[in-house]
Amino acid sequence: MLTVPHLDREFDYLVREEQSDDAQPGVRVRVRFHGRLVDAFVLERRWNTDHQGQLGWLDRVVSPERVLTAEVRRLADAVAARYAGTRPDVLRLAIPPRHARVEKETTSAAASFEVAAPDREQWERYAGGPAFLTALEEGRAARAVWQALPGESWADRIADMAAATVRGGRRVLAVVPDQRDVDALWHSAVERCGAEVVVALSAGLGPTARYRRWLSVLRGGAHVVIGTRSAVFAPVHDLGLVVVWDDGDDTLSEPRAPYPHAREVAMLRAHQLRCAAVIGGFARTAEAHALVRSGWAHDLVASRAVLRERAPRVVALDDDGYEQERDPAARTARLPSVALRAARTALQADRSVLVQVPRRGYVPSLACARCRTVARCRHCTGPLSLTDRLAAGAECRWCGRVDPALRCVRCGSDAVRAVVIGARRTAEEFGRAFPGVPVVTSSGDSIVRTVDGPAGLVIATPGAEPAAPGGYGAALLLDGWALLGRQDLRAAEDTLRRWLAAAALVRPHSDGGTVVVVTEAAIPTVQMLIRWDPVGAAGAELDARAEVGLPPSVHMAALDGTADAVAALLAEAGIPGTGAEPAVASAEVLGPVDLPVGARRPPGLDPAAEVVRMLVRVRREHGLALASALRGATAVLSARREHDPVRVQIDPLHFG
Structure with missing residues (x-):
């Protein structure tokens, strides 16, 4: 396949x-194009x-396996049009x-299988x-946006949906954020539908195993x-239901061109096939709520x-004025007495306590104790951190160099303070506060799936919280300012999503869950957590974005490149302009601004x-x-080769 935009079209061969x-x-073939063999x-x-000229001959058929189905081809065309991308880029994501x-192996579909009836009693809780x-x-x-109840076994409920669909003679595609979610849903689906008709696809399988399973889907062996x-592109036959769980998770956004989001691709697919669709989660995104409003x-x-029957009791730092009188330092303490008391109560009842912290590591960020300037590496300007209490110096999180003698570049002070406390340092603090209590940490590459044994303290980062049999007795959500204070337009939405995911693991209030x-309780995001109102939060977020003109109330394209290249792309697309094309006539151009911190540079540019x-x-x-105007302009400039390439992202998750 040809990756350059101006060659994104069909070619005829004999x-x-x-x-x-x-x-x-x-089928896959090899053809000769411009003197070299390429895949097609x-x-x-x-x-x-x-074609008016002389046609070339097909070089060879790589495999007679029809890996590009008509349905996936139509979906790839729609995704490329939606995200101003090229079809070869989409097909690379869709076909492994x-x-x-592996192709020589035979795949046999299950001759007969039994599907257990869905648990309708559990679904009676939902209107x-x-x-x-x-x-x-x-x-x-x-089509529905499903708000899972706290304490709900979301995997079992999705398995119920799958069982109902399969019993009706159609098939199911479920997309989840990570491998842990894949495993949980696979076990639940196997219990209801049987292992012979359930297939799990993920990059962690390795290329051979993943292709083997992908082929079983293509050949009709998976229901x-x-x-x-x-997996949102998987060639599922007779698709009757597509499910996306926790669509607010960043991992569902593809980091490669044309940068599609799995939720949008799934909804495009459901629209094309006129099949059922569900977006589910403990929280709700503004994009999902927009589908309900529409x-x-x-x-x-x-x-x-x-x-109210299922939710735990949620307490904020300053909910109780009496508590403030008892503990005047609670507003500034990282571990106020109300949090410690909730943990002790749960441990005395022989129930584990979940402690969520925003960052992993020991002290992942340092600053000058005198002027609060963030400490950065002398070589690459990366952030400095402490790996443990006995570290010989601060280590750069980017290049790995160690600085044994820190000194502030602004005021010259050699005193440092922690900007953010990591999971390992938090585990040390709780270990001293609760001597003799087991402490488990779950973060990064060392994620614990479940906690068994005696009640203890579980220190976890968002998304790495293990499940506890029967639920946690209490959950402490620390350092909320580190989540809410991020320079991100989605900070509030993402913070509430992480809090709700952790709080959903806690026992109901009637069973002592806290x-x-x-x-501070006055923050709107905290109030939404206290009331357990993700639907209201999503509605407020959607209204706020509409007021300031942000997706999903509008569509927005982010163009990253050199100033000359971006200007040339806009001029070729006729933006801004007064032409007959409505998108061109109504387009509003904002910028230019510097590339946001943390954003990747467009590939192929001079580092300078x-x-x-x-x-x-x-x-x-x-x-x-x-998208069509930008796609066409990109192809024209690609053919001219007069400017550096420009990265085009439609409705990116993060603008700055």
Whole structure:
């Protein structure tokens, strides 16, 4: 496949008679293009051509396996149009590399299998839940945004949806953020549908095993397909339901061009196939709520009475004035007495306590104790951190160099302070506060799946919280300012999502479950947590974004490149302008600004080149027109080769 934008089109080749039987639409082939052999797919067979010149011959058929189905091809076209990308880039995400030995293996579909009936009693807690399962069994295109209850076994509920769909004669595709979620959902789906018809796809399998499972999906041997973001393109036959769990997780956004989000691809696929679709989570994103407001999906939520019965009690730092009188230093303490008391109460009841901290490590960020200037590496300007209490010096998190003698570059002081406390340092603090109590840490590469044995303290970073049998007795959400204070437009939404995920692991209030968030109660995000109102939070977030003109109320393109290249791309696209194209006429250009800290530079640029970012905003109904204009302009500039390439991202997760 040709990766340059101006060659993103079909090319005609002649097929020899001996190749004709194998050279069918969807197979991999090799063709000679501009003097070299390149990989390609056969899109269709025709007896005539529009090409005026002499046609070349197909070099060879790599494999007779039809890996590019008509459905996936149509989806790839839609994704490329939606994200101003090229079809070869999308197809690289959709179709894994070939393994010839695996293709020679035979795959047999299960002759007969039994699917357990879904647990309708559990779905009665949700308004319209049983009716939704009935719609899935009947093969209707029911679409919902599902708000999972605290303490809910989300994997079991998705398995219920899968069982209902399979019992109705159709198949299921479920997309989750990471391998731990894949494993949890796989076990639940196998219990209801059987191991012979459930397939899990993820990058951690390795290329050979993943291709083997992908082929079983292609050949019709799978009825329930589970995977991470790239699995959204899996060639599932007769798809009846597509599910996306926890769509606010950043891992569902593809870091490679054209940077699609699995949620958007899944909804595009559901729209094309007229099948059922569900977006679920303990929290709710503004994008998911926009689908409900538009009428494309409906709410699948529990009543407030059921929610109060299932939710733990949530206490903020300054909820109780009496508590402030008892502990005047609580507002500035990292471990105020209310948090310590909740932990002791749970431990005395022989229940584990979950402590969520924003960052892993010991002290992941340092600053000058006198002037608060952030400590940075002398060689690469990366952030300095302490790896443990006895570290010989501060270590750079970027280049790994150790600085044994820190000195502030602004005031010259050699005194340092911690900006953020990591999970390992927090474990030390709780170990001293609760002597004799087991302490478990879960973060980064050392994630603990479940905690068994005697009650103890579990120190975990967001997303790494282990499950506890029966639920935790209490959860302490520390350093909320580190999450809420991030320079990110999605900071509040993401913070609430992480808090709700941790709080959902705690026992109900009627069983003594308590969540203590060490942050001021007056903050709106904290109030949404106290009321356990993710739907209200998503509605408020959507309104706020509409007020300031941010997605999903509008469509926005981020253009990263040199100033000259970005200007040339905008000029070629006719933005801004007064032409007949509505997207061009209504487009609003913002910038240029410096490339945000942490954003990757566009590939292929001179390291010394200065990179800027421009934003282009249009009304929501003009999103496809904007993407088309930028896509066409990128192809023209690619052919001219007069400017450096520009990275185009449509509705990126982070703007700065």
